[in-house]
Amino acid sequence: MKKILIVDDEPNILLSLDFLMKKNGFEVFIARDGEEALDIAQREKPTIVILDIMMPKVDGYEVCQFLKSQADLSHARVIFLSAKSKDTDIQKGYDVGADLYVTKPFSTRTLVKQVKELA
C-alpha cells in the first residue's frame, strides 16, 4: 500500500482528504504543520505528499525544498494544495520541485485521479 502524507493546518480539509485517500487505497499520514510533516516524511518515506503552503512554523515551500534535497526522500511526489492562486505562487511551487500545484477549492475527483497518476 502506497504511503501518502497529507499536510494542512485546516482540520476539516485534513478530515476530507483523509477519508478520500483511505477510500482510494492509500496508507494515510497526517501532519498539521511543516515541522511535523518533515518528521513523518523522514520516518515513513511517503510516495505522495500533499502539501498546504501557508502553515505555521515551516511553510510548504520549505518542506518541499527539504524533501527534494534529501536523497532518500526526493522520489516523493509532491502536490501543493493551496489557496494561493497567483501565478508567482504557482511558479514558486514548481521552482522548489513540486510535481503538481492544485489551487483550493479543488475537485476531489480530479485530485484523486491526479494522485493516482503520480503514485
Place this chain on the structure above:
Amino acid sequence: MGERQARRGRSLVNNPYIYSLSLAVFCTAWTYYGSVGQAAQQGIPFLTTYLGPTLMAPLWWIVLRKIIRICKVQRITTLADFISARYGNTIWLGVLVTTVCVLGILPYISIQLKAVATSLDILLENPAPDKSVTGFATDPALFITIALAGFTILFGTRRVDVTERHEGMVTAIAFESLFKLLAFLAVGAYITFGIFNGFGDIFSQASELPSLRELFTLDESQYADWFWLTLVAMFAIFLLPRQFQVAVKENVDENHLRRAIWLFPLYLILINLFVLPIALGGNLLFQGQSVDADTYVLAIPQFFSQNGLTLFTFLGGLSAATSMIIVSTIALSTMVNNNLLVPIWLSGKSLQELKRKRINRALLNSRRLTIIGILLFAYLYFKLVSGQFSLVSIGIVSFVAVAQLAPATLGGLFWKRGTHAGAFSGLLVGFGVWFYTLILPTIVQAELLPADFLENGLFGISALRPQSLFGLTVFSPLSQAIFWSLLLNTGCYVGVSLCTRIGVSERKQAELFVDIFRYSPRTASALEGMKVVQAADIQELLTKFLGTRQTEASLKTFYRQYQTSYQPKADYRLVSYAERLLAGVIGSASAHVMVMSVVRKDDLRLEDLFQVLDESQQLVYANQKLKQKSEELEQLSHQLKRANEELKKIDHLKDEFISTVTHEMRTPITSIRAFCEILQDSPELSDDEQEQFLTTIIKETDRMERLINQVLDLEKFESGKQKLNLQEVAMNDIIQDALKSVSQLLKERGVTIQVNLSANLPPVQADPDRLTQVILNLISNAIKFCDSDNGQVRISSYLVDGVVKVNVLDNGKGVPAESQEMIFEGFFQAHDQTTKKPIGSGLGLTISRKIIEHHQGRLWVESEPNQGAKFSFTLPAPRTAKKLTY
C-alpha cells in the same frame, strides 16, 4: 492734483507747453521787479540776462538734450551728481559743487525774500522798511520764509526716491509762470497804454530828459559788460540748480525741448516787453522822489490807486519769487543731502548697519531740515547783507557762481580728456576768485569787513584788489570778476586735466558722457562707479536667472554682435547687455539692482545706494515671501509624498486585505466542496459519517457568513457609512450581558473568570450593540488565547481621568511587542501560536478598534511575554455624568 493725475497715468506734465512754462522759473522776482530797477538805473544791459538764454536756446538740442539723456540713463538728479559722476564719482567733487551751489544760490534766494518783503510793505503801505536787524519776531519776511519752507517741504519731500519727478510741483510752477507773465503784461499794458499813450509817448517823453536818454542808448564802454553778462546768463540757464531741476530732472520727454527751444525765448521776450516802458515811466513819474526803482512795477499802479491791479501785480511777483524759492530749495536740499550730508553720515557705516536703520524716514527728515536750514540762512543773508543791494546786483553774483560750473560741465560733455583733478582744481580756483572778487566786496559794503581791504587789496597788495584783480581796470568790477574767475577756472581745468592721468572708472564715465547718444538709451546705466568687473561674475549672475544654456547662448550672441571675444574683464557693454537680459526676466529695476550688486562690490554711488537699499529691502521682503512660499511648497510636497506613501501603503494593505480575505474564504469553500463531493460519491458512508460531514459543511458555511459580515462591517466603518445608535449606556450592564452569553464557552474550556466592576461608573454615550460586540470579541479572544490547561480571564471596569476604562486580561502566552500593533490590522496570526488555528476570522480586533475609535475612545494591548495579554479600552465619560456619580 498734478501728482494724482500722474498716478492715474495721464501725466499733465507730459506736455511741451507745461515743460516750457516750467523753464520760466528762470524769471524770478529779479525779472519781475529787478529788471525794471536795473533798466531804470542802467538802461538796456538788463537784457543780457535774457539774451544769454535766448542765444543758448538753439544749443539746447545739443547740450541740454545730452545732459538730459545722461541723467536719465545714469539716474542723476542734481548738477553735483552730474559732475561728480562724470569725473569718477568722488565724494569731494560733489561736496565742492554743492558748496558752490549753496553759497552761490543763498544770496539769490535771499533777494527773492527781499522782493516779497518789500512788495508786501508797499502793498500794505508800510513806512520804508527798517533796516535794523531787530524785531525778527514781527518781521513779515520771517513768516513768509517759514511758510515757504512749509510749502517746499510739502512739494519736495513727499517721497524718498529723488529720481522720481515732482509732477505736482512742475504743474504749479508752470501755472505760476503763466500767472506772473499775465500779471506783468497787465501792469505793463496799464502803464504804457493807461497812464501814457503807448510806447511812443513814453520814449519821446524820456528822450527829452538826457539822464533817461542814456538808458536806451548803447555806450561803447558797456560792450564788455554786455559780453560777459550774456555769457554768464547763457551758462545760468542750464547750470542754476533750479533750472537743472526743471529742465533736466523733471523732464518727461526730451522731445519737449524742440518746442521749448522757441517757446521759452518767446516767453522771455514777452516778459521783457514792458520792462523799459515801466522803468522809464517810473523814472518820469517819480522824478526827484526816493522811490526804489526795484519797486516801480508795484508802486506805479498803487500810485494811481489801482488797487485790483496792484494786488494782481503783487501776486504775480509773489508767484515769481515763490516758484524760484521752492524749486531752488528743493534742488539744493537734494544736493546738500546726497552730496554733503549723507556721505558724512554714511562714512564708517556698513551696509548691514544701514539696512537696519529706517533710512527712508531719516532721509526725508534730513531733507526737510535742510530745506528749513537753507531758507533760514537765506533769510539771515537778506537781513544782514542783501537788504542793502539791488535785486539784480545780488542775482548776478549768483549767476557768476554757477557759471563756475560751466567748464567742468561742458568739458565733461564734450571733452573726454577732462579729469577729476582738472575739474576739481578749476572749480576751486574759479570759486575762490568769485568769492574774492564778488562776495568779499558785498560783505565790506555791508560793513562787516574793513573797507581798507577793498581799496588797497589783500595785505595792501594792489594787484589783489578784489574789484580790479591783477590790476585789470579795463572792465567793470563785475566783468573783471567774471573774466578772471572763468579764465582761471577754465585754465586750471584744461591745464590740470592735461597734466593728470585719467582713472579707469573716469575713462568709462568720460566715454559714456561724451558718447552718450551712441550708448543710449539704456546702455550706460550699469556704468557709474564701475569697478573692474569679472566677466565670470556677470556670467554667474546671468546663469542664476537664465540657466546655463540660455546664458551661454546669449553671451555668444553678445560676442558676435559686438564682434569681440571673451575677455576676463567685463566692459560696460557686457554689463549693460547683462542688465538688459535680466530686465526681461525680473524687470528693469531689479535687474539694475542685481547687476549693480556684481558691478559695484562696495563702492556704491549714493543715489543708487538708496535705490539698492530701498529695492533690496523690497527684495529681501520678496525673498522672504518667496522662501516662505517655497517652504510651504516643500512642506506641501512632503505632505503629498507622505499622503502618497500612505495611499500606496493603504493600497498595498487593501490588496493584501483582499487577498487575505479571499484566502480565508477559500478555506471553508474548499471544505464544503470536498465534503459535498464525498457525500455525492460515497453511497457507502455510514449514518455517523454522513452526519459528521454534513455538520462540518454547516459549520464552514457559518464561518463564511461570519467572515462576510465582518468584512462588510469593517467596510462600513472604513467608509464612514456606519451609523452608531448612541444612547446612555451603563458599561457594567453590557459587560454582564456579554459574560452571560459566553458562560457556556467558559464552561466548555474550563476557563475561570474574575469580574471586578466599579460600582459607580457614570453612564457612557455608546451604541449598546456595538459595545457588546467589542466586549464579546475581547472576552472570546481572551478565552481563546489563555492558558490551555489553567485558563484564567479577568475583566474589570473603572473610572480614571474622566474616562471609563475596561480591561480584559488572560494568562496566555501574551502578544510579542513587535506584534502588538499588527494584531489590529486584520488576519494577523502570531507566528508561534499553536498549530491549531484559533476560531475566528482574524478581523475581530480590527473591527473592535474601529468601533471604539468611533466612540472617541481608544483600544490597545499591553503584554509581557508569557505574562498574558491585557486588552484595554476607554470611552469618554460625559462631564455631566460625573456629577451623577455623587
